[in-house]
Amino acid sequence: MKKQDITCDVLIIGAGFAGMAACARASELGLKTIMAGNSSQLYFASGLFDFLGVYPLDPATLLTNPETGLDLLKKEMPDHPYSKTGLKPILNSFDFIIDYLRSAGLEYETSKGRNISVLTAAGTFKPTFLVPETIKKCQMIKRNKNLLIIDFKGLTGFSAKQIAARLKKKLNSIHTLSIELVPDKTVLPPMHLASMFENDVFLEKIAKKICNCGCQADLLGIPAVCGINKSLNILTKLEKMTNLDIFEIPMMPPSIPGLRLKNAFEKQFAKQFKKKRVQFLSQTKIRSQIINENEFILNAVNQNMETRIEAKCVVLASGRFQSGGLYAHRKQIFETVFNLPVHQPEHRNLWHHRNLFEKQGHLINTSGIETDNVFRPVDTNGSIIHKNLYAAGAILAHNDWTRLKSGSGVSALSAFTAVNDFYNSHRPSADNSNYEK
Amino acid sequence: METDVLIIGGGVTGTGIARDLALRGLNTILIEKKDLNAGASGGNHGLLHSGARYIRSDPEAASECQIEQAILKKQAAHCIEETGGLFVAVKGDDENYIQDFPQMCEQLHIQCEKIDPKKALEMEPALSKDLIAVYQVNDASINPFKLSIENMNNAISFGSSYLTHTEIENFKIENNKIIYAGARNKISGKIIKIRAKTYVNASGAWAKNIAAMAGINVNMVFSMGSLLVTSQRITKRVINRLRMPTDGDILVPGGVVSILGTTSIRIEDPDKIYPAVDEVDHIIEQGGQMIPALKESRYIRAYAGVRPLVSMGGDDDDREVSRGFTLLDHEKNGVDNFITITGGKLSTYRLMAEKTSDIVCKKHGITQPCKTKTTPLPSTHDGDWSEPGVFIADSIDSKTFHDSYLCECEMVPAKAIDRVIDSIKRNGGSPNLESIAVRTRVGKGTCQGTYCSVRLLSRLCDNKDYTAANGLNDLKLFLNERWKGEHPLLWDQTLVHSSLKEMIHCGLFCLELDEQ
Numbered sequence: 001m002k003k004q005d006i007t008c009d010v011l012i013i014g015a016g017f018a019g020m021a022a023c024a025r026a027s028e029l030g031l032k033t034i035m036a037g038n039s040s041q042l043y044f045a046s047g048l049f050d051f052l053g054v055y056p057l058d059p060a061t062l063l064t065n066p067e068t069g070l071d072l073l074k075k076e077m078p079d080h081p082y083s084k085t086g087l088k089p090i091l092n093s094f095d096f097i098i099d100y101l102r103s104a105g106l107e108y109e110t111s112k113g114r115n116i117s118v119l120t121a122a123g124t125f126k127p128t129f130l131v132p133e134t135i136k137k138c139q140m141i142k143r144n145k146n147l148l149i150i151d152f153k154g155l156t157g158f159s160a161k162q163i164a165a166r167l168k169k170k171l172n173s174i175h176t177l178s179i180e181l182v183p184d185k186t187v188l189p190p191m192h193l194a195s196m197f198e199n200d201v202f203l204e205k206i207a208k209k210i211c212n213c214g215c216q217a218d219l220l221g222i223p224a225v226c227g228i229n230k231s232l233n234i235l236t237k238l239e240k241m242t243n244l245d246i247f248e249i250p251m252m253p254p255s256i257p258g259l260r261l262k263n264a265f266e267k268q269f270a271k272q273f274k275k276k277r278v279q280f281l282s283q284t285k286i287r288s289q290i291i292n293e294n295e296f297i298l299n300a301v302n303q304n305m306e307t308r309i310e311a312k313c314v315v316l317a318s319g320r321f322q323s324g325g326l327y328a329h330r331k332q333i334f335e336t337v338f339n340l341p342v343h344q345p346e347h348r349n350l351w352h353h354r355n356l357f358e359k360q361g362h363l364i365n366t367s368g369i370e371t372d373n374v375f376r377p378v379d380t381n382g383s384i385i386h387k388n389l390y391a392a393g394a395i396l397a398h399n400d401w402t403r404l405k406s407g408s409g410v411s412a413l414s415a416f417t418a419v420n421d422f423y424n425s426h427r428p429s430a431d432n433s434n435y436e437k
Numbered sequence: 438m439e440t441d442v443l444i445i446g447g448g449v450t451g452t453g454i455a456r457d458l459a460l461r462g463l464n465t466i467l468i469e470k471k472d473l474n475a476g477a478s479g480g481n482h483g484l485l486h487s488g489a490r491y492i493r494s495d496p497e498a499a500s501e502c503q504i505e506q507a508i509l510k511k512q513a514a515h516c517i518e519e520t521g522g523l524f525v526a527v528k529g530d531d532e533n534y535i536q537d538f539p540q541m542c543e544q545l546h547i548q549c550e551k552i553d554p555k556k557a558l559e560m561e562p563a564l565s566k567d568l569i570a571v572y573q574v575n576d577a578s579i580n581p582f583k584l585s586i587e588n589m590n591n592a593i594s595f596g597s598s599y600l601t602h603t604e605i606e607n608f609k610i611e612n613n614k615i616i617y618a619g620a621r622n623k624i625s626g627k628i629i630k631i632r633a634k635t636y637v638n639a640s641g642a643w644a645k646n647i648a649a650m651a652g653i654n655v656n657m658v659f660s661m662g663s664l665l666v667t668s669q670r671i672t673k674r675v676i677n678r679l680r681m682p683t684d685g686d687i688l689v690p691g692g693v694v695s696i697l698g699t700t701s702i703r704i705e706d707p708d709k710i711y712p713a714v715d716e717v718d719h720i721i722e723q724g725g726q727m728i729p730a731l732k733e734s735r736y737i738r739a740y741a742g743v744r745p746l747v748s749m750g751g752d753d754d755d756r757e758v759s760r761g762f763t764l765l766d767h768e769k770n771g772v773d774n775f776i777t778i779t780g781g782k783l784s785t786y787r788l789m790a791e792k793t794s795d796i797v798c799k800k801h802g803i804t805q806p807c808k809t810k811t812t813p814l815p816s817t818h819d820g821d822w823s824e825p826g827v828f829i830a831d832s833i834d835s836k837t838f839h840d841s842y843l844c845e846c847e848m849v850p851a852k853a854i855d856r857v858i859d860s861i862k863r864n865g866g867s868p869n870l871e872s873i874a875v876r877t878r879v880g881k882g883t884c885q886g887t888y889c890s891v892r893l894l895s896r897l898c899d900n901k902d903y904t905a906a907n908g909l910n911d912l913k914l915f916l917n918e919r920w921k922g923e924h925p926l927l928w929d930q931t932l933v934h935s936s937l938k939e940m941i942h943c944g945l946f947c948l949e950l951d952e953q
Contacts, residue, residue, distance in 0.1 A: 044937070046945050060950050122891070122909060122946040151895075156841055157888070159895030165905030178899070187841035252891055252941050322936045328928040330718070349714045352927055356920035356939070357913060357949040364927075365939075402944040 001301075006279065007310040008034045010422065011298065013286055013337055014317035014325065015039035018393025018411035020265040021093070022315045024100045025419040027269070027278045034309060035269070036281040036300045039262050041323045046126075046250045047224070047257025048118055048135070049094065049108070049412070052082070053127030053405025058359040062127050065114050079398040081410045084373040085417060090409055093416035094130060106264035107133040107232050119221060121158050121251035123166030127405055132257055133232045137247035140219055146173040148217035148244070150210065153180040154188030158223045158251050175215035179206065194225040194256045197234055207241035217244060224248035224256050231260060281307060286337050291386055313388040313422045316340075316369070316377070317415065318395055325395045326368065333367055335395070340377050340385060343370045343397040361403035368397035374421040375414045390418035440466040442797055443618055443633035445605055445647055446640035447471075448478030449581055450778055452588035452599075453790030453809070454639055454797075459595035460808040461798055466597065466631055468620055470604040472866075472875050473585045476641045476707070478783065479875075480742020482664060482698050483581055484675060484689045485509060486784040487522060487574040489549060492541040493534070494682055498761045502784045503547045506575060509787060513814040516584045520690055522576025522675035523557060524549075525727050528567040530680050535570045538679060542574075549574050561672045563728050576675035578689050581783055583821070586876065590817045593864065601866050603629070608636070608651045613773050615651060624867055635774045635797050642707035642745040644779040653770045655777055659705070660744040663712035664698035665720060665926070668735040668883060671695040671728060678727055685723025688731070697724045697731060704743070712739040717925040735930050737883055738922040745779045762789045766796050774800065819860045819876070843896060844889035846882020853877060854896060868902055870894060870915035883930075886919040887938040909951055916942060 010026045012019050015037035026033040054060050055069035056076075063069040067087055074083045082090065091111070098108045108130050117125040119138045131138075141147060147167070151160040160176035167174055181196075182188055196202050210220065226248055227234040239246050250257060272278035284302040296314050300307040318325030318337060326342065327334045333344045344367040345351055351364035369377045369391045376384045377391050392414035394407065401407035442458055444451045447469030455465050469475070488502035510517055526535050542549040552560070554568035589599055602623045609616040617632045638647045648655040670690050678686030684700045700716055717739055725732035747763040762781030767773075778793045791807040798805065840850040857876045858868040866872055870893055873879055879893060880886035894912050898905040916938070927935050943949045 044940065054950065062950070120946050122912075122948070124909070124947050124951055126945060126947045154841065156843065156892040157895050159898040159905075162895050162898035162905050162908050165898065165908065168906070250945065252888065252945070320936060321933050322940075328932045330721075330928045347714075348718075348928065352924055352935075354711070354921075354924060356917050357943065359949055362939075364932075402939050403949065405944075405947075407944070 001306050002304060003306045003308070005308045005310075006034065008032045008279070009311070009426075010034070010313045010315060010419065011036065011296065011309055011311035012315045012317055013037060014319055014323065014393065015280070015282070016041045016317065016319050016323060016393060016411075017045060017261070017408060018319075018415045019315075019317035021097055021412050022317055022392055022415035022419050023269060023278060024265065025096065025416055027272045028100070029419065029423045030277070031419070031423060032277060034279045034281060034311065036284040036286065036309075037318070038283055038323070039266065041319060042258045042262035043254045044322075045258035045261060046255055047132055047261055048126065048128040048250065049097075049130035049408040050401070050405040051090065051094070051115070051129035051409040053115055055404060057361060057403050060359050063115055066129060067113075077398060079370070081375070081396050081399050081414055082406070084371075084375070085413060089417060090413045093412040094409070096416060097412055098130065100268065101261070101264045104264035104268045105230070106260055109133055109136040119163070119247075119249055121163065121223065121249055123163040129409065132248075132260070134226055134235045134248045135224070135250065135257070137219070137245050138221065138249070140245055140247070141167075141171070143170065143172055145171060145219045146175075146215070146217045147171055147219045147221065148175045148177060148210070148213070148215050149221040149249075150177045150179055151223065152188055152193060153178060154182045154186050155190065155193055155223060155225070156187065158249075163221070163249070175213070175217060177210065177213045177215070179209055190223075190225050190251070190254055190256055191228070191259070194228045197225060197227040198229065200237070203234065203238055204241060207238060210242050210244070220244040220246045221249050222246060224250045228256060228259060229263070281305075289338060291389075296389075312426070313390070315390045315392055315415065315418050316395065317392040317411075320368070320394045335369060338385070338389070340369055340391075341379055343367055359403070361400040365400035365402060366398050368399070369395050370397045375418045388422060390422065392418050438466060438629060438631045440464050440631065440633050441801065442635045442637060443468065443631050444637045444639055446476075446638070446643070447473045447585065447589070447599060447601065448476050448639065448641055449474070449585050449588070449783060449786040450478075450641070450781070450789050450793075451637075451639035452585040452592070453786045454637055454778075454793050455592035455597050455599070456588040456814075457790045457794040457807060457809050458797060459592040459597050460812060461794065461803055461805040463797070463801065463803065464596055465592065466633070467589065467592075467599040468603045468605065468631070469599065469601050470623065470643075472601045472872055473589065474582055474875065476643070477742045477744060478581050478585060478641070480664075480740055481581065481783050482687060482689045482696055483578050483691045484687065484783070485517060485577040485579040486782070487576045488545060488547045489524060489542055489572075489574045490677055490682055490687075492538070492545055492547065495761065496545060498782070498785070499547065500545050501761070501788060502782070503545060505785050505788050506577065508810055509579070510577060512809065512812065513584060513587070515816045516580050516587065516814070518578045518690070518692075520576065520578050520674045522574045522677060523552070523561065524572045524574060524677045524679040525557065525564060525568055526570040526679035527565050527726055528569055530569065530678070534680055538572060542572075547574065561674060561676065563671050563730050564676070565727055565729055570679060572679065576677070578675065578691050579783065580691070582875065586819050587814050587817060590819055591815055599864060601872070605647060605650065610651060610772060613771050615772060615775055635776070635800055637793060637797065638775065638777040639779075639793070641779055642743040644745060644777050648767070648777050651767065651772050651775050653767055653772060653775070655765065655779070656748045657779070658703060658746050658748045659707050660746055661702045661704045661710050661741050662699035662744060663716050663720065663739060663741045664696050665712075665717060665736045666738040666740075667695045667697065667731070668737045669694065671730060671734065676727060685720040686727070688724060688728060694737070697721075701744075707743040707745070710741045710743055711921055712741045712925050714925045736926045737885065737931060738881070739925050740922045747780050764789070764792050764796070843892045844877075844879045844882065846884050846889070847878035849877050849879050849889070851896065854879070854893065858900065858902070862902060868897065868900070870897070870911050871918065874915065880915065880919055884934055885923050885938065886916055887934065887941060890915055891941075909948065913948055913951070
């Protein structure tokens with residue numbers, strides 16, 4: 001196995017949304033950054049950026065303005081990551097990410113300061129904060145609209161009829177069209193279909209079928225497979241061909257909007273890599289670590305390389321159970337890289353509610369790493385573990401993002417705050433530029 | 438509706454009776470308040486007992502098992518895997534019980550062969566190194582879903598029929614006879630009257646409720662047993678602990694998985710059962726004593742079943758209340774054409790059906806003897822998809838590879854689903870997620886319905902026999918039914934999968950917010 005030694009300012013462990021956000025911020029600030037992890041979890045991301053969709057949880061209150069919920073949440077949940085900062089840093093971190101993605105060619109709708117409802121493949125509406133441009137027109141769904149929803153035979157888990165059956169009561173007029181590209185029962189994986197959309201001839205064929213279906217629609221919903229790259233261009237082309245407003249409908253993973261997100265981040269990192277600012281160690285696991293007063297020495301391993309990393313600062317963005325940041329043994333939950341103390345319910349009996357759809361959520365989802373106000377992990381006495389060790393994203397305690405609809409917001413905020421804090425406490429005193437927006 | 442015999446309850450006993458009576462020329466209607474095997478017939482070990490487990494606690498049941506297993510292996514071979522079984526004792530187990538074991542088996546004509554512990558370890562490497570005694574017996578594993586489907590199909594081929602999701606609401610009784618039964622379809626709400634000459638109550642744990650509608654008291658107690666499904670098959674054979682029956686002492690292979698159980702907890706309401714976290718831990722600790730790998734094994738599902746036991750009074754340990762069956766001709770209670778059959782076990786379902794049918798035939802003046810002992814149960818393939826791994830064999834034989842898997846964990850292709858939908862419709866049922874799940878492996882794999890539920894639902898919505906507007910409700914019910922079995926097992930990889938489930942169904946689809 002090959003070996004290499006590298007030094008950096010910031011090591012980010014984890015390449016999910018929080019890791020990507022931290023890496024983006026750190027490299028923008030000119031810090032020498034290494035990101036180690038497995039970015040494949042972004043296939044599971046919907047591509048929607050949640051801030052705070054629901055609060056209080058029971059009875060569930062859907063928030064039009066997340067700020068209203070935030071004020072109450074801060075009072076009632078002082079340990080929630082949002083309670084550590086104000087509204088401004090949350091919005092700033094979103095702005096930063098949107099700008100960053102835009103420069104990579106992935107367009108998100110600029111925030112209007114309130115939540116929007118996105119139509120999902122289940123026919124439900126999900127409250128979220130920021131959406132890709134290709135999804136935003138779902139906001140045009142109104143009673144007087146003539147909506148057409150299309151599906152593709154072979155794209156399993158997406159039925160136009162299912163969505164239409166749910167929306168019937170909300171709309172005067174709704175139609176469905178099922179497009180057959182492959183013989184019945186053949187699978188058409190989302191990734192494959194999405195790449196077909198990148199072909200103009202294919203696009204024209206689809207447009208023709210839509211135009212010929214004779215349903216006089218003025219708004220069109222399609223599964224979120226409208227190209228992997230340049231999705232907005234493709235969607236706009238299809239809008240011109242059909243003379244319809246079009247929006248994408250997010251479906252279960254593998255998620256194309258999640259893949260676009262991953263590609264956009266990685267594209268930007270590749271540019272930074274040329275400037276020797278960012279290095280991405282993909283498919284990498286941290287094997288061992290030594291923590292000194294002013295540095296971390298870690299051993300990172302992937303299939304063909306063993307890397308010794310000396311870092312001044314570490315941002316732990318390794319996620320929860322699915323990505324392996326937390327591990328649940330039958331009797332206890334552990335943090336897997338540094339064995340940090342994990343806030344958790346006393347007994348497994350309390351981890352989950354008997355009803356999967358319990359409004360309050362499952363207690364295990366509030367387990368995780370507890371931190372100070374700049375997201376540095378603390379021990380049971382509340383003292384920080386290390387002055388330059390930060391945690392960001394889903395691994396943080398007290399945030400049940402599946403219920404609060406707060407995942408991306410907490411990830412963005414914690415990543416942004418952590419990197420800014422390290423930067424501000426370490427930048428040379430001669431440098432007076434203010435990076436905190 | 439009119440028929441010779443109305444059978445209440447669609448478990449192995451009810452379907453077994455339907456077939457037995459059909460073979461003797463009687464027309465039957467079977468009604469079931471949920472779906473086939475919704476009660477104990479679905480919530481058990483899938484173990485065809487050699488009888489050795491009960492040699493001391495219940496010699497009569499042991500003897501019945503011994504005879505029945507031989508008959509079933511011959512007549513229902515396609516529902517059985519002849520795995521063989523071992524009884525194993527580890528250090529610390531009761532030496533007297535071990536010593537008496539072979540002799541007790543011999544007295545009841547149960548085949549049993551002493552095995553050297555070293556050889557046993559070669560036969561089953563997963564066994565504990567602390568073995569002190571091992572005996573080989575004739576245990577086997579049996580697929581109760583397939584069994585019920587095939588029994589019912591066979592009865593249908595003779596003109597019988599069955600109604601699922603239909604619940605008895607009342608009996609009209611005149612002159613010591615039930616004149617008709619009033620029932621309601623729980624999905625459509627439709628009320629029906631069924632007139633029969635004889636009424637058989639084969640509703641297992643619910644027999645008390647049904648009997649009460651005819652003004653008859655059947656004194657029952659309920660013993661809940663919980664079981665765990667491992668993600669892989671751990672042993673080739675059935676492994677029993679060589680001791681007086683207690684908790685966590687049987688591991689039964691079922692196709693590609695193994696099932697560890699069980700417990701015995703007295704409960705009040707057979708409709709409110711679930712395996713609890715502490716119970717699961719207890720089963721694992723116990724099972725781990727004979728097979729250490731069980732302590733670290735991955736479990737994909739826990740489930741519970743209710744043993745209906747007819748009480749003889751007193752507060753005895755439920756394991757000491759007879760596991761034998763109870764057959765009551767209510768003629769002596771003043772209802773001449775009403776019979777209750779309950780208790781018993783999966784291994785002796787055929788015998789229970791035979792004895793019940795004997796009384797029915799006597800009431801109908803039919804002298805034909807029982808044929809199920811000698812007539813093989815035909816295989817109709819409707820039950821095939823309830824078996825793990827069927828598609829692998831099927832796809833190797835088939836030339837059409839262009840078929841999508843709706844369930845990737847258990848490899849259930851779309852065409853299988855379409856076939857199952859057809860068979861549900863053929864039998865007057867309504868296809869939905871739950872009725873398909875009963876008949877296939879859908880939702881039973883590692884993802885426990887996370888993906889396949891969505892794929893199945895969208896496929897159903899494109900089918901004209903399905904009301905798409907009910908879809909999300911159906912989806913929630915299905916996922917919560919799966920959840921019931923995941924809930925006590927959520928650690929390690931199983932927790933990872935449940936996190937994904939929550940991420941998709943709550944995080945994205947917001948089903949927890951859906952009120953319909």
